[in-house]
Amino acid sequence: MGLYQVDRREVCPPGSLDPMLRHDISGFHRYAMHPLEALAEYQDKVVIDWGPGTRAWVQLARNQAKPVTEIAQQYEPPFPGFRSFVRPVDAISSLPDGWKQVLRSVKGVYVLVDRDSGHQYVGSAKGEQ
16 A cells, blocks of 8 residues: 556556456556655555545545544554455454454455364454444
8 A cells, every 4th residue: 555656557458367367358447656755654554534435446635535544653564455364353353453444344254263163154244333
């Protein structure tokens, strides 16, 4: 996460594949960007209320101001991503605040696994707090 400048926007040529999902992205936009040093001291320390656009890959500050809800005084490790997020249930309350905000902001399915038996419990999250 951070503040980036878009250097150029291109259209993906025919036959282009998404590198992760491997589906055709021909005709979609591709952006060349670089990180800006402005506000770099706040990277991984600022918690922003993204509102309903929380799942967008980009938000333009000039279109709508986003309130800052917290500026942490110390470094908070970045959220590891949903595929890599694994924690004991009793550790959830002690997660970094930014991680809690990420988890609250999405709708999804979660799996709780009993470490002793391996039994899995499936539930859903509706983005409620």
